[in-house]
Amino acid sequence: MIQTHNLAKTFDKFTAVADLSLTVEAGEIFAFLGPNGAGKTTTMRMLACLIAPTSGEATVAGLRVGQDDDAIRARIGILTEAPGLYEKLNAVQNLDFFARLYGLDAATRAKQIARYLDILGLGERQQEPVGNFSKGMKQKLSIARALLHEPQVVFFDEPTSALDPESAKVVRDFIAELKSEGRTIFLCTHNLDEADRLADRVGVFKQHLIQVDTPENLRRKLYGQRVLFRVRDLTDAPKRALAALPFARDIQFNGDTISIALDAPDEMTPRVVNALVDAGAALCEVRPERASLEEVYLDLVKTEPRQ
Amino acid sequence: MKPYRVFAVLRREMQEIVKSRGLLLAIFLPALFLTLLPLGGIAFLGRALDNVSSGDAQDFARLLTMMPELKTWSVGEVASYVILEQFLTMFLMMPLIISLSLASQSVISEKQTKSLEPLLATPIRTSELLLGKGLTAMLPALAATWVAFLIFLLAGRLLIDSPRVYSSLLQPKWLVAMLALAPLLSLLSVSITVVLSSRVNDARTVQQIGGFVVLPIVILGVAQTVGLLLLNVTTFVIGAIILAAADILILRLGVRLFQREKILTRWK
Known part of the structure; x- marks a missing residue:
């Protein structure tokens, strides 16, 4: 579902991502681990066609990054590190805006908005301005926004950061549910426990890919x-x-x-x-x-x- | 380009404007001020101008040597005409000021709330986003300008005694000003905002820097008053052509600066 070959990104003289070759299978949760500044978000942005690779190739959902960017963006969902919601608008208005950008018709928009607000427990406060929401509620709304158009591939950038344990669990359970629906999840996280619990495979990354394997195999490789x-x-x-x-x-x-x-x-x-x-x-x-x-x-x- | 995406941006921006007291004031205050000021001017000064001395009238006549058709007018009518011309020039400031406020708020607030990244991750194209935002800034500004001008015309009918002076308001040049110059001036504000937004982090700074665009309008008014320039259809058409060229150049520069990658990696 996601493939990269020698993917690289440099900003002026700084190499953010070097020679990244990676395959993420359909229906897999792939956790991308690395310290701050390792290039995780840059990689995610390249795969989401937000920034262009300096060199190398990548395909997402069978489409080529750099050539089919509009089509890729229509097939992916992304949860960015900052929720980036319109705080004067309410939850429905925020979601409706994005649903319109994805070209959903009125009936589908209404159905999808109601569905995700309900699943994520925001239904009762859907008419309140988002500025009144807690961090957890904003994060949930951002997740709903990323899924309105039922994307095949979903990118999550630190989905549970700054959430209380209860909200974090709701989000984690929801990510696991997305996998059960057959979606491919690319998860950038610092939360190793989260990666351990959710990910089928883990990529440890610091400018380049250090190791990729299942969490269990990584343990075996390193510690027997x-x-x-x-x-x-x-x-x-x-x-x-x-x-x-x-x-x-x-x-x-x-x-x-x-x-x-x-x-x-x-x-x-x-x-x-x-x-x-x-x-x-x-x-x-x-x-x-x-x-x-x-x-x-x-x-x-x-x-x-x-x- | 998909019109439904442009409309989605426009719709969402309008929803935000309606919920923002500051933005509503940014639309209505200039419109109210720039309409009431000339109406008040006519109401309070108009009749007094009938008593202008012949010496003052000669000054006005000197200023208007380029307009021989006014020679048959009374001194008061000439004085009223000159003042009205000044006030009408101020109507051209309205699309500039309102568009500048709305566009700066629209672009900079996305920057501040980091809402551009999820937005740019959708299939929306840069041109669709900028057009949606441009229309958001231009439509309320033009609506306010045109409604204010219409109110001014209707109220002027009651306040201006001389039919000849009133008919001067209905000259084709003001039609050119309202239908060509006003949209182009509004677009100028939007273009300048897009350029400045790549370098500036708050809406007030954009408004302060962008505020300098009203200077040419002020200079035009002053130039006419001192007899350096006659504002007529020709000058307005020439102005519209120059403005259109400036709009294209600045907008092109703005679009070049407004790139997804730069927005996400360089905008701080």
Whole structure:
């Protein structure tokens, strides 16, 4: 649904995006992660045909950026970082304006506006000037605005920033629902927990693409797979038994807790359990140990010098 | 170009104008002031002018040597005519001032509220957006100018005693002024605003800088008063041609500066 090949953007002498080659499949939520100034918004703006690439190629919904810009803009929805609403107008007037720009007829406009105001819980305050709305309500209205014309691809730039936890959850749930409708979501976010929960794949980006994979695979690539064993009153015998296991790598002891890197956890975990029990350990808990996406992200980004 | 997108912009802008007390005042105050001032002038000064001395009349006659048809008029009628000409010139300021207020507010407020990015992400073309915004600034300004002029003509019928003086209001040159110069002056304000909006961040600054465009109108009025220039159909047509050329040049510059990429990456 989205493809880029060596896409680049420079502003005067500053390279904002370099050699970005990327594929986002139809119906996928792709999270684009990177520090401030990494070029995430610039990338999104290029794909939304708001700014022109300096070099490289990109297609969105099968249409070429730079050649079919009007057609692309008609097929995408975008939630920009700032809501950018008309604050003197009410919610319906704001949405009606955009629905008209997308060429929706009167009946469709009315239906779509009512639908999204209802879904996003803004129906009761639809006649109030938007200037009276909270940040969360404005964000929800901006999301409704991006979806009125039922776009195939939706770009979200920091969709839950500055939202309270409850509103953030509503927005996250809504994004997940959009995926279930088969839409492709390109999500620029700082919120790693959000990316972890929502994204099928994650691209870690800092001027260029550092890594792309599923959150789970990124963890595995960086940290392998670790399993955590908690025993009561850990003695030397179990420690010696573990040291004798050739497949148990990078064994770490922390009080009564043992963390072991295993290449094939499903096969090897029972053998570790047997070794510990045979050595007289009282095993209390066994569970996979997951690095947070935040740890993965920080590891990837800190090794990349800013260009 | 899709007319429905132009209309959508125009409609939304009008909705905002209706809800903004400041913008409504920007339309009605100049119209009210520039209509009442000449009417008041006629009401309070008109009759006194019948008593102008022959010496003063000679000054007026000297100023109007280019208009021999006025020689048969009384001193009071000549004086009234000269004053009316001055006031009528002020009607040309109205489309300039109102359009400048509306256009500056329209463009700069989008810049301030960051509403241009989601707007530019829709299929709207720059030409459609600028036309919609231009019409938003021009239509109320022209409506106000024309309605004010019409009120002035109707009220003038009651306040001006001399049929000859009143008939001077109905000269073709004022038709040229209202139907050609007023739209072109209004467009000039819009064009200047578009150019300035790429560099300026608040509407007041645009209005202050753009306000200098009223100077040529003032200079025209003064030039006629001191006998340097005669405002007639020819001068107004020449003025309209010059103005049209200026509008095209400034508008082209404005459109060149008003680019999606520059707006999103350079406008601060």
